[in-house]
Structure formats: structure tokens, C-alpha cells
Amino acid sequence: MALTWSQVKTWSSDSLSGYVGTVGSRRDTVLKQVNALQARMSSFEGEGQTADALRKKMTAAQKELEILADDLAEVQDAVVAAERNVSEVESAVKNALSAASLNGCDISDDGSVSCHIPYGTDGTGAIQAAIKKIEVLVLEALSLADYADSTFQAQLASAGTEKSTSSMPEKGARPWSKEEQEKFRNMSPEERAKFWSEQTYEQKQYVCDRYPQLIGNADGVEAWARDRANRINLREEKAKTEKLIRNLEISVRNSAQYTYPGGAYGNDIYQRNKDLDDRLDRARRDLEALNKVESTLANGISLEDYQHGTKRDPISLLTLQNDGRRVKAAVAQGDVDHASNIATFVPGIATTVEGSLEGYVRQTKNLREAAAAQGNISTKDVATIAWLGYDAPGEANLSNAGDIASPKLAQAGSDRLAGFLTGMQASREYGAGDAHMTLVGHSYGSTTSGMAATKVKPGVIDDLVLFGSPGMGTFDPSELNVNESHRWVSGLPVGDNVQGLGGILRKKIGIAGLGKNPMDANSTFTHLSDDATGYERYNHDAPPSNPGLYALDTIVRLYTLNHPSLPSFDNHNFYLEQGTETLQDIGRVVAGTKK
CATH class of the missing domain: 3.40.50 (Rossmann fold)
Incomplete structure (x- = not known):
């Protein structure tokens, strides 16, 4: 993987959260300019060639501003998604570091793990057991980072292109701050149902698309919205799991090259390989389950489409x-x-x-x-x-x-x-x-x-x-x-x-x-x-x-x-x-x- 542990362990979603607000503020400014220009055009009563030329220029300027607003919305969408993915990476990094600390181990900048504290009479075996556990956690964090990085790059690359679109309408929808997300997460099902009922349909659609992990399993949210969010979660979970499987397979192959038969050292390496194998087996079962959900959903239509008359x-x-x-x-x-x-x-x-x-x-x-x-x-x-x-x-x-x-x-x-x-x-x-x-x-x-x-x-x-x-x-x-x-x-x-x-x-x-x-x-x-x-x-x-x-x-x-x-x-x-x-x-x- 191109990303290193030294890079990933410094990632923070806080800066992205602030940038979401900055881009949104710029977009609001552009939309105000669009509205102001529209008002000027509506009130302009001049006639003749000069007046027609001015109207043409104003129309062209308005169109350019609308395109700029759409482009900014696409950038904002990409940053919101990146914030969500980076937050997940942060949690995975924290888990790995916590496990390392508890086991008296260190994670080097290249992601390798070393432990120096002996455990009882079987120090070598216990150390190797700790190492294998932490190595898998590091690999999981790097795989999530790989997904977050590639997804963000793809979304930014498509922003402003002819085929790109934004899910954000001009009115009635906005991102949620981290504080708002946390408040929503901590609501009781009854509180959440009341809050959700007070949102506009456009806002509901937007948060489903931008915070699917928050909405998909949120008790109190309408079924159509949970379905909409979970279909996104399904797609993203499949992509993350496929990346993890590829990276685990590489690690299993690389680890196998250093396996020596017999002796205590050989047994230690075997245990390390077994841990990777176990995680790979779990990831493959996860992917099988996700594929089964996907094939099941293919037998019908989404609840939202049904409610709209399909x-x-x-x-x-x-x-x-x-x-x-x-x-x-x-x-x-x-x-x-x-x-x-x-x-x-x-x-x-x-x-x-x-x-x-x-x-x-x-x-x-x-x-x-x-x-x-x-x-x-x-x-x-x-x-x-x-x-x-x-x-x-x-x-x-x-x-x-x-x-x-x-x-x-x-x-x-x-x-x-x-x-x-x-x-x-x-x-x-x-x-x-x-x-x-x-x-x-x-x-x-x-x-x-x-x-x-x-x-x-x-x-x-x-x-x-x-x-x-x-x-x-x-x-x-x-x-x-x-x-x-x-x-x-x-x-x-x-x-x-x-x-x-x-x-x-x-x-x-x-x-x-x-x-x-x-x-x-x-x-x-x-x-x-x-x-x-x-x-x-x-x-x-x-x-x-x-x-x-x-x-x-x-x-x-x-x-x-x-x-x-x-x-x-x-x-x-x-x-x-x-x-x-x-x-x-x-x-x-x-x-x-x-x-």
C-alpha cells in the first residue's frame, strides 16, 4: 500500500470538518450573488442593442455562478464523505495504538510491531501473540485509510466535470456539524423519531447520502431512509472489505515466506500466520454476507422508489x-x-x-x-x-x-x-x-x-x-x-x-x-x-x-x-x-x- 503508518496515524477529521463549513460558506456567498444578479435582471428595463448585450452578459454570468455553486457543492460532498471515512480511520488507529500500549509494544513508522516486555515463563510466545494481534489491527487501519484516500481522490477528480452531480439542492439541505451528529447518535428512538419528522424531505435525503453510517441503523428513522442509507453502507462496506482481503492476502503470502518448520521459532511464525489467516477468513465471510444481502435486494426495488410509485x-x-x-x-x-x-x-x-x-x-x-x-x-x-x-x-x-x-x-x-x-x-x-x-x-x-x-x-x-x-x-x-x-x-x-x-x-x-x-x-x-x-x-x-x-x-x-x-x-x-x-x-x- 502506498500509505504508511507514519502518515495515517496523523490523520484528523477535525480539519476536514472545518473545511466543510468553509466550502459551504463560499457556496452560500455564490448563491447570494446568483440571487442578486437574478433580481437585477428582473428589474432591468432597458431596451436596444446595448441593453440586450447587457442582458446577455448578465445571463452568462449567472450561469457561470450557478456552475461554480454546483462545483463547490460537489467539493463539499467529497469533503463530508472524507470526514466520515477519516473518522473511521482515526478509530482504527486508536484501537491499534491502545492494543500496543496495553501489551507493551511499539508500532514503528513503517507499521512494523515490536514488543520487549517478557510475559511469564513463555516470554517469546506471549510477545509473538501480542505482535500478531497488533499487526492485524495496523493492517485494518491502513486498509481503511487506503479506501478513504482513493475514494476522496476519485470524488475530487470528478468534481466540476461534465458528468458529475451533487446531491445537495440549492435550498433545504445542509451538512451536520460533529456536535449535531453526536447529538443525533445519542438520542433515544422516540426522541430521534420526533427530530426526524421535523426535517425537510431534502434534508433527510441529504443526510442519508452524506452520513449513511449514522442513519442506516438509527432506530426511530423511517424505513425508506434507513434503506437508502444502508444501500450506500452496503456498497462502501463491500469496497472496504475487498481492499482488506487483498491486503491480508498479500500479508499472508509475505509472512509465509519467513515460515520455518520445527522449533520454537517456527511455531511462533506459524501462530502469526494463523492470526492473519483467521482475520482473512473472517473478512471473506463478511464479504460473502454482504454479497448475499446485495443479491437479496436485487429481487425487489428500494422502499423509496416504491413509495414514489414504481x-x-x-x-x-x-x-x-x-x-x-x-x-x-x-x-x-x-x-x-x-x-x-x-x-x-x-x-x-x-x-x-x-x-x-x-x-x-x-x-x-x-x-x-x-x-x-x-x-x-x-x-x-x-x-x-x-x-x-x-x-x-x-x-x-x-x-x-x-x-x-x-x-x-x-x-x-x-x-x-x-x-x-x-x-x-x-x-x-x-x-x-x-x-x-x-x-x-x-x-x-x-x-x-x-x-x-x-x-x-x-x-x-x-x-x-x-x-x-x-x-x-x-x-x-x-x-x-x-x-x-x-x-x-x-x-x-x-x-x-x-x-x-x-x-x-x-x-x-x-x-x-x-x-x-x-x-x-x-x-x-x-x-x-x-x-x-x-x-x-x-x-x-x-x-x-x-x-x-x-x-x-x-x-x-x-x-x-x-x-x-x-x-x-x-x-x-x-x-x-x-x-x-x-x-x-x-x-x-x-x-x-x-x-
């Missing part, structure tokens, strides 16, 4: 984040800003965007169609969301058993889910009006959903549906902020021993547990259909779903490599498949017709 079904991207363990996304079908009924579906273990999004978008499409059919309404009146917005546990095996049995990931996910639901409801209050909102949770996602239902205010969730549930997220039903007559549960009679597993684990091995089994008679949940036999892959010969009877066997299965002689979960994922009565009954809840 005749095709909308698919919108309401969440796009890359933090924690993996890429996270929420994809909606239908018009979330105007539909009368909205269902948010939260899946469970083994959920990843790259591996699961396509299937869950298909199942939420099934649910949307079922709700429309059962409610005798148009699909325009129903919107469904596949919410893959949290780190779900991995596959049911020994390495993931701790995550599956623990409420930790559900707790973290429920915080995000509660904010998402609260923001959507608040946005509707300031927009098209209240919608009938149903939260639909499956498997470990039902635990996440139940926990979210304890964190939202009453009235945010109108109906709560849990199915294939290991636990409802709480052992006290009174904590659920959903009317008791609008709590629903389904559990298949055979082939789904996930049901109630959370409470059993609590009793058997003394962990915190995932909450009360919503299938229990005293759970306050009303039972829906448990008939999924209409699905072609339904296993009629699976053992009964009886977590009490199979408690120990089920626990063993989770803590082993899915031994085939133990109880199966063959039918666990079939509730929302075509041909099932479970799908139709949950559809009745979503449509508001279930009594």
Missing part, C-alpha cells in the same frame, strides 16, 4: 452492521412505513447472514402471504422483516454448547431488538400512524424476543408469538409488556425437543437458563396450531417432543456431536413453511384476526 414489490435493508462475531442485517418485504400490519421475525441458533438470510427471507415472504390470506387483505397491508440483527449461537455442537445454554447472547440481542421495535413504532407515530406490530420468535430467537418484550414499553408489541422455544426469556410472565391475551405459542408434537430446554438446563446443570417454557399451562401463552405435517419434509417418524422425558438425552445431544441415536430436532425449523397450519395460524395473529 410498480414492483419493495425489499428494504433496515439494518446493516459488522460488529461482534459477524455481519448483521434486517431485510423487510412490504412497506414498513405504511403497512397496517408489521411482523418482525427473529430466528435462532446457527443463524448467519451468509448462510441463512435467503431462507428466512423466503419464510417471511410465506408469513406475509399467509397473513394477507388469513386476514382477507392485500399484501400491501402487510410488511414482514427478517431480523438477523444479533449474534445468534452457532451450530448445536460441543464448541457452541455454552452459548446455546446461556442467555448472554439473547440479552445482548434483545437490547438491539427492543431499540429496533421501539424506533419503528415511534417512527409510525410521527408518520402514517400506528401499525399492528407482531414479534415472532423462533428457537433461541424466541428467548431473544421474550427478553425484548420485557424491555419495550407497553403498546410497542401488540402480539408476541414464540415457537420451537427453549424459553421465553423470563421466568416471570408478568415482566412481558404484551397484553396477556396476545401472547401465543406453538410447539410441534414430534421432532422438536428444543421446547422448554432452557428451563431444564437451569435445573439440571444450574445455569441461568433461558426462561420459562411458554408451552407450560401456567405460562400465560395461548396455544396456536401445532400442525406442520403439510410440509413435504416433515418427519412423521421423529420421536415425541417431550423435553421432560428426554431431558438428559437432549442435553447430551447439545454437548456432543449430534449423535444420531439421541432425540432429533428434525422438524424444528418447519413452522413457517408452505403447507403447514402453523404458518396459517401465525399468519392470523399477524393479520390481527386470531381470537
Whole structure:
């Protein structure tokens, strides 16, 4: 990479922030000159050749000034984008320097890392472990800087050219200061919904385009705006990830040249290569997830285009984040800003965007169609969301058993889910009006959903549906902020021993547990259909779903490599498949017709 660590570590977004204001002020001055010249032309009443020549000169001058204003707007747009990207680089540099400081290491001007403090009896190994961690952080910062630099150069090079355009209209839009951005970031979903409703449409469009990372995941912002911003985030995240992959591949190749087999030194180098390999694997999975989101969105149109009259079904991207363990996304079908009924579906273990999004978008499409059919309404009146917005546990095996049995990931996910639901409801209050909102949770996602239902205010969730549930997220039903007559549960009679597993684990091995089994008679949940036999892959010969009877066997299965002689979960994922009565009954809840 052309950029060096010595250059990148001095980058500051503060100077760019000030320049945004300077360019904006110059543009305002030019626009005032345009308006003044227009006023002069309107009031000029002279006749004859001299007067005509003057009018011609004034018209030409006005045109030149308008072009200059457009050029300045394009420069301002480029600087705003650069400010955002440089701020991200600053954070990455800070992370690398902080890690170096904590581990007693130094980062030289060329980006190489050295550590001199011995760690215990295995000093060399510990030092090498610290070095490999920091080297990857340095590489990530340099890759982000490479993206910021190349993007800024390209935008500046295109400013003022014949094909260039600015997203900034002459009136009704302006950049936000850093203070304004921070204030917006720290608003509650309800505060943000009110603030957003007070902005002009032009300002909303502008901030979506200039601050997409701020808007795309901002709870309380309208769905069309989050979709608009997240489509930009998707494009930029793909470009950044592709650059990171290329740079990691180069580093892996270069590092491999110095690998020596055998001996302590060779093992140290191997560990350093493994760390790079692990980061490269993560980056490749991230890119796979981003590509999956992109291909999913290609099956419909943006929500904004739909709301402006384009005749095709909308698919919108309401969440796009890359933090924690993996890429996270929420994809909606239908018009979330105007539909009368909205269902948010939260899946469970083994959920990843790259591996699961396509299937869950298909199942939420099934649910949307079922709700429309059962409610005798148009699909325009129903919107469904596949919410893959949290780190779900991995596959049911020994390495993931701790995550599956623990409420930790559900707790973290429920915080995000509660904010998402609260923001959507608040946005509707300031927009098209209240919608009938149903939260639909499956498997470990039902635990996440139940926990979210304890964190939202009453009235945010109108109906709560849990199915294939290991636990409802709480052992006290009174904590659920959903009317008791609008709590629903389904559990298949055979082939789904996930049901109630959370409470059993609590009793058997003394962990915190995932909450009360919503299938229990005293759970306050009303039972829906448990008939999924209409699905072609339904296993009629699976053992009964009886977590009490199979408690120990089920626990063993989770803590082993899915031994085939133990109880199966063959039918666990079939509730929302075509041909099932479970799908139709949950559809009745979503449509508001279930009594």
C-alpha cells in the first residue's frame, strides 16, 4: 500500500470538518450573488442593442455562478464523505495504538510491531501473540485509510466535470456539524423519531447520502431512509472489505515466506500466520454476507422508489452492521412505513447472514402471504422483516454448547431488538400512524424476543408469538409488556425437543437458563396450531417432543456431536413453511384476526 503508518496515524477529521463549513460558506456567498444578479435582471428595463448585450452578459454570468455553486457543492460532498471515512480511520488507529500500549509494544513508522516486555515463563510466545494481534489491527487501519484516500481522490477528480452531480439542492439541505451528529447518535428512538419528522424531505435525503453510517441503523428513522442509507453502507462496506482481503492476502503470502518448520521459532511464525489467516477468513465471510444481502435486494426495488410509485414489490435493508462475531442485517418485504400490519421475525441458533438470510427471507415472504390470506387483505397491508440483527449461537455442537445454554447472547440481542421495535413504532407515530406490530420468535430467537418484550414499553408489541422455544426469556410472565391475551405459542408434537430446554438446563446443570417454557399451562401463552405435517419434509417418524422425558438425552445431544441415536430436532425449523397450519395460524395473529 502506498500509505504508511507514519502518515495515517496523523490523520484528523477535525480539519476536514472545518473545511466543510468553509466550502459551504463560499457556496452560500455564490448563491447570494446568483440571487442578486437574478433580481437585477428582473428589474432591468432597458431596451436596444446595448441593453440586450447587457442582458446577455448578465445571463452568462449567472450561469457561470450557478456552475461554480454546483462545483463547490460537489467539493463539499467529497469533503463530508472524507470526514466520515477519516473518522473511521482515526478509530482504527486508536484501537491499534491502545492494543500496543496495553501489551507493551511499539508500532514503528513503517507499521512494523515490536514488543520487549517478557510475559511469564513463555516470554517469546506471549510477545509473538501480542505482535500478531497488533499487526492485524495496523493492517485494518491502513486498509481503511487506503479506501478513504482513493475514494476522496476519485470524488475530487470528478468534481466540476461534465458528468458529475451533487446531491445537495440549492435550498433545504445542509451538512451536520460533529456536535449535531453526536447529538443525533445519542438520542433515544422516540426522541430521534420526533427530530426526524421535523426535517425537510431534502434534508433527510441529504443526510442519508452524506452520513449513511449514522442513519442506516438509527432506530426511530423511517424505513425508506434507513434503506437508502444502508444501500450506500452496503456498497462502501463491500469496497472496504475487498481492499482488506487483498491486503491480508498479500500479508499472508509475505509472512509465509519467513515460515520455518520445527522449533520454537517456527511455531511462533506459524501462530502469526494463523492470526492473519483467521482475520482473512473472517473478512471473506463478511464479504460473502454482504454479497448475499446485495443479491437479496436485487429481487425487489428500494422502499423509496416504491413509495414514489414504481410498480414492483419493495425489499428494504433496515439494518446493516459488522460488529461482534459477524455481519448483521434486517431485510423487510412490504412497506414498513405504511403497512397496517408489521411482523418482525427473529430466528435462532446457527443463524448467519451468509448462510441463512435467503431462507428466512423466503419464510417471511410465506408469513406475509399467509397473513394477507388469513386476514382477507392485500399484501400491501402487510410488511414482514427478517431480523438477523444479533449474534445468534452457532451450530448445536460441543464448541457452541455454552452459548446455546446461556442467555448472554439473547440479552445482548434483545437490547438491539427492543431499540429496533421501539424506533419503528415511534417512527409510525410521527408518520402514517400506528401499525399492528407482531414479534415472532423462533428457537433461541424466541428467548431473544421474550427478553425484548420485557424491555419495550407497553403498546410497542401488540402480539408476541414464540415457537420451537427453549424459553421465553423470563421466568416471570408478568415482566412481558404484551397484553396477556396476545401472547401465543406453538410447539410441534414430534421432532422438536428444543421446547422448554432452557428451563431444564437451569435445573439440571444450574445455569441461568433461558426462561420459562411458554408451552407450560401456567405460562400465560395461548396455544396456536401445532400442525406442520403439510410440509413435504416433515418427519412423521421423529420421536415425541417431550423435553421432560428426554431431558438428559437432549442435553447430551447439545454437548456432543449430534449423535444420531439421541432425540432429533428434525422438524424444528418447519413452522413457517408452505403447507403447514402453523404458518396459517401465525399468519392470523399477524393479520390481527386470531381470537
